[in-house]
Structures are given as structure tokens and as C-alpha cells.
Amino acid sequence: MERRASRKEGFSLLEVAIAVAVIAILAGAMAPLALKAVNQAREQRTRTELKTTYEALFGARDRRVSNMRADFGYAGASLVQMTTRGGIRAFAPYAGQPALSGGWNGPYWTGSQSPAGMPLDAWGRPFQLRFIGGGYQMVSLGPNGVLNSPGQNPQVDDLVYPLPPNPLPVTSVQVNLHKVGGGAPPVATSVLAFTPSTGNAPISTSAAFISPGLYAAAAVPSGNAVVTVTVPAQPSQSQAVNLAQGGTATLDFYFN
Numbered sequence: 001m002e003r004r005a006s007r008k009e010g011f012s013l014l015e016v017a018i019a020v021a022v023i024a025i026l027a028g029a030m031a032p033l034a035l036k037a038v039n040q041a042r043e044q045r046t047r048t049e050l051k052t053t054y055e056a057l058f059g060a061r062d063r064r065v066s067n068m069r070a071d072f073g074y075a076g077a078s079l080v081q082m083t084t085r086g087g088i089r090a091f092a093p094y095a096g097q098p099a100l101s102g103g104w105n106g107p108y109w110t111g112s113q114s115p116a117g118m119p120l121d122a123w124g125r126p127f128q129l130r131f132i133g134g135g136y137q138m139v140s141l142g143p144n145g146v147l148n149s150p151g152q153n154p155q156v157d158d159l160v161y162p163l164p165p166n167p168l169p170v171t172s173v174q175v176n177l178h179k180v181g182g183g184a185p186p187v188a189t190s191v192l193a194f195t196p197s198t199g200n201a202p203i204s205t206s207a208a209f210i211s212p213g214l215y216a217a218a219a220v221p222s223g224n225a226v227v228t229v230t231v232p233a234q235p236s237q238s239q240a241v242n243l244a245q246g247g248t249a250t251l252d253f254y255f256n
Helices: 013-058 068-072
Strands: 092-094 097-102 128-132 135-140 159-166 171-179 190-195 203-206 208-211 214-220 223-230 237-243 248-255
Touching: 013 068, 013 135, 013 159, 068 223, 097 190, 097 223, 097 237, 171 223, 171 237, 190 214, 203 214, 214 223, 237 248
Parallel strands: 171 248
Antiparallel strands: 092 097, 128 135, 135 159, 171 214, 190 203, 190 223, 208 214, 223 237
16 A cells, blocks of 8 residues: 655644744834833833922922932922932031931932933933922923923823922921919020021021010921020020921920
8 A cells, every 4th residue: 555645744834924924023013012011011100200209309299208308408409419419418416406417318318310310210311400480390291301391290201290289398496485483484585497508507587576485487498497596695596407398386485
């Protein structure tokens, strides 16, 4: 009996060509979906980091966060200061105000950064800080790398935080003066709230007279502060306080 020749194992050229074509079609269809998924992941990461960066600059309203403004009076000069101290004084007590400490206490950003130390978003582009609408706002240019939002609201693919922009968070200090043993409270010649600065001396804010024995200082950054009260013919008195963001601290001073 004659034996039939068996078919050689493997694929024909036509079968290979068809398989390659199918794979190419599927890859072409999947590529946009894969890119969309990658950009969604980058967007989510960038939204989180925008909030983290903003709070590292100015603090958080719902909890205490180590931040540059509380540490050395940061005023939005350069985001590089989040990673590099440069010429800013190191964190330490101030001469003349030893109860007050301040200075650069970073790094405040440990995520992706440029060779110069600029914080980067998930697309590898520097975050931007801008003053708009009466407050500060962090901006990411998104996937296209173009600022599409001249106003405070995000446009096209830009990402922003916060919305609306927040004015710089401040606290207020209420100072009550008392006379030991009772009687009319003394009248202060000065009530000063000292807060950290980038230089070698703290910044002082005068407290306004409200009523006999009551003084108040507003627009004081959250963080460490020292309040010093001077009255005639008596030694000055100072108290250190750690100010919660957006809150009010009440201090009592007693003079003879």
C-alpha cells in the first residue's frame, strides 16, 4: 500500500501574514486606550502632588503640616527653595528672640525634580505657582505641556489646586493685659507678634488696640511665633505660641 506524504508542520507564509495583520490591527486599536490609561494615572498622581506641594508651601487648613511659610516666611520667590536651601538661614533660634525658631527646615519636596531642584509633575514638567484671583494656585500644564488657563479655572488639560485660589492662610492673636490684684489693665506701648523670616531677624507685626487691656494682631502666618508686650516702667514680657492655621490664639499677660 502506498503511503501518503504527511503535511509538514508549521505555518504557511499566508497564515503568518494574516496573524501579523491581526496583531497590528489589535495593537493599533489598543494604543490609544493604553495611552489614555497612562495619562489618567499621571493625572491622578499630579492632582495629589499639586495638593502636597501647595501644603508644603503654605500649610493645610485641616491639620498641621510642616511648611515653608511657617518655617521662614516664604513669599513665593522660587519653588527651588522647596528642595534647596541656598542662601536662606538654616532652622535655628533667632538672636534677640531665642524663644522663636525659624529658617529653612527642608527638603519640603522629595518627589521628582529637575536638575535645578524644581518639583516636577507626572509628565516631567515643572509645577508653576501663580498669584491669581486674590490667592495662590499651583498649576500643572498637563499632557500637552501648554498653559491653556489664563484664568483661575482649569482649561483643556491643565490641572490646578486649589480652586478657587486661596488667600494666604493667616491666624490671629488676641492679647489680654491684666493688672495683678485687679483694677484697670495697663496700657501697652507696643504689642508685637514676631514670626520667622528668610533673613537673620524675625518679622514683627503690630497688634492693634481693641479696648482697654485687649489687643489683636491679624495676618500672622501659622507656625511658631513670639508675642512681646511692653508697658511703661515695667520689664517687657514675651510668650511663645504655635499658631494653628486659620485659628485664633489667646494670650494673657499680667503686670504689676
